[in-house]
Amino acid sequence: MLAVRAEDTQPVCQYVKEGFNLAYVNDSDVGLKTDLITINPTQIQREFKNLKKNPDPLVKRVSVYGNASLAMPAFAYTFCTALSVSVLKVLHPVRPQQPVVFFNPTYLRTLDRFWKSRGLKEVRLSSGFILISTALELCENVHVYGFWPFGNDLQDNPVPYHYYDQLSPHRYMHAMPEEFVRLLQLHSKGALTLHLQPCSSDNF
Template sequence: MKNNSMLSKIWNFRDIGDQLLYVYEKLVKKDWTANQTNAHSLRQELARYRPELNDSTTIILHQKNVKINDSIKKVYSKEPIKITPEIFHRLSKSDPIGLPKGKRYHSCALVGNSGSILHSGCGERIDKHDYVIRCNLAPLAPFKVDAGLKSDYITMNPSIIRTRYRRFRTRKAIKKFNVDVSKYSGILSIPCFGIRLPEVMKAFKLFKGKKPKMACMNTKHFQSVIDFWGSTGAIDKGLSTGFYMVSMAIQLCDEIDLYGFWPFSSRFESNKTDVAYHYFDNIRPDTAEKHHAMDQEFSIIVQLHNLGIVNLNIGSC
């Protein structure tokens, strides 16, 4: 059969997952137009659900929204964190995001960790956004052509403390942590659950070089985002960091571009290609998929894309 025949252009799908990602890719590749009416409606629904989803100053703990001896409930755990004087005095004196009440950033880039961003050449476009959000301390310089260098808000999951930095048990691990974070600017958001917060603060303080401001993620805000999407019946597992950040960006930004969001191990274009789970390492998706409903989350992201609320970039720039 000749390569230019019509039958050569028809895919032979191995399973329903292949069919799904093929359809998603076709949907996302349609011309995209921002729809501020839909974005405003979703923000209003978030705001009506709980007060903290109407106020960007609740996203991070700071000395104006928490007091010494307050107990902060952890996400996915009954054990709370007590705000000791040591923790309190290391929190920002006011909201580090710093948006005036009722204001948002005009354009935001949210950079996920999917290998789909490799060979995209999107780095320059990402860095032109007013505010850039990144997930889980992904390395910058080696991937600047595809993922850019600018950072305004960076997350760090508890699992990174356990695996990449060995729970800060050695001087070598502490040094690696501080050298890594020194590559960033902006805010490094530490979750107040699943880790021993004072140890992170101590490790962060030891390094005297350039580094972002450390901030403590407000678990009340995180829990409200979990509960909001759970109330829709669309997600029945814990949220991934990436999906939480999408919801946070809807509060913070007028226009949102997503890069590196593709939870599948393959892509369909003119030829089917493999996609790494992360663009910067060789981790397998097995562990993450046990704890997060990636398929459910991505289904919502694709729908938000088609509603003009977020712009999901999966190709080259």
Template sequence: MSSVRLGSSAMLKAVQRLGLGVLIITVLSLVYFILMTQSVAKLVQPRWHNSSSLIHRNASLPQLSQAMHLVTTVVPNNTTSAKKNYTDVSINSKTVTHNVSRHLQKTTPVDVVELARHFNGTWQQNDKAIAVLREELHNCCSTQEDFILTQKNIRIGMNIHYGIQKGKTFKVTSALSRMLPKTSPFSGRRFSRCSVVGNGAILSHSGCGQEIDKADYVFRCNLPPIGGKYAEDTGIRTNFTTANPISQISWIYKGLRSQQGRDKFMTDIKKYPGLLWVSAFQVKAATGISQQALRFVTQRRIRNPALVFGNPQHFINTMNYWKAHGLSNRLSTGMYMSSMALSVCDQVHLFGFWPFDKDPEDQPLAYHYYDKGKADKVHDMPQEFLKLLEWHQEGVVNVHVHKCQAGR
């Protein structure tokens, strides 16, 4: 009898254990089902059902990329090439310390109408965020002193390291040193309001000329056509203009080798008073023609514009800073000028920055405001534009993508 009782007791315990196991499995299955249901619901939810919750003041670059239908890969930010471990100027900086992949699929759709809506309303300047960013840029790059190559920041016999062609150097000669300014024209200077003008076709029929020209200082890129039929949309003033030594001085003006090329160069540059900035030491191919241009304006005693050389070390430092903040490709001239302006201007307004082939009304758009042009494949314009959107929403810069009041 005792053996029967022992057998019955063991069987009862086994059944109880089995029941407990079934119960646990059932509960786990139910939890798994609920979680999977929620995940599927999120996947099938329309992406633009509530876009305002995806793009907001503190949105990170990955969030903005997702909201704009941009395909990106987020990886931890392990960049150590910058001089310091910088803190992002975002209101919620922890959300933006990611790198966005440099490759955006060509077929990736961008809802330009939705994107443009995030530039609506009154822009509010954030002095605190601007001050933080300006301090970081000063610490990494010392723009006011080192943006331009001077007798003060180089010495005869030293090697200049090229900004793009790594490993290549140029030994400073006494002839070059004599033609450089003694100190930077930006040393100790500060401007109240600045306009940085890109060449995007978003400027066409914008009516932004007056808005651009009201600035205390105007930056322009790559000797763009100004005045005349473009005046209403792009303004007529400039204080700082960049020139590409290869695609412009070498090709358009035939390297200043012929009298015709020299005469045309001298006539054209007079349209750009102030400073004419040339990137002489980004690649070796640009150095010879840049020095030729500097000798030409020096011999002709052309003082307005004053031709100056960019400092490649400043470019390298600025590149390293932005690599640490998610911009992985080589900076475009417009983005580089925007960084420079943030260092010397209290308020920065950007015009002509819109890297898409559709305008805010979803209509076809050319590349430049003055010609069809071809899309830039060296720089990652959409990636840079996300940074500009972030800046705009934080009150760091005012990006103008809609028609200005005069053009409405």
């Protein structure tokens, strides 16, 4: 699970742990607590095809995150808007304590231009990289766990792209190794702390 922990004197940053793309939480090194979860609209297409008629699977899936906010790129592409609005309409009546929020499209465009001007060439920034960038804007101390774009870890053990499914990275959309290089550069400058070893429960 890619997780971002941000700590700061600002109330919004005292403790924020972000999870991505409806990742499952458990009592392993993934951790049990999260404050923000992203939902990729393509997940709704793929996993919750009959959302309007049968919302229960999605409601059950998001309920494990407690009151964590659910963030969606509703305006990234035209097809994302209707899917994101349908999630909002389904979840708000039954889980009003768990807000569904949409990324500001102007902010996403600005962030995309910022990184492209610094040599990062990809069709779309990954969800993880977007929220790491956001955390860096808001918080003084940012710790990143689980951002590893390669097929094997430092001990040469195989590592899945997502620990909870068999999907492979979308090579046309994202340039994960290039994003990783930028995170290494930020780590070397002290802008964030990039954790590459297995996590312990103390981290979460």
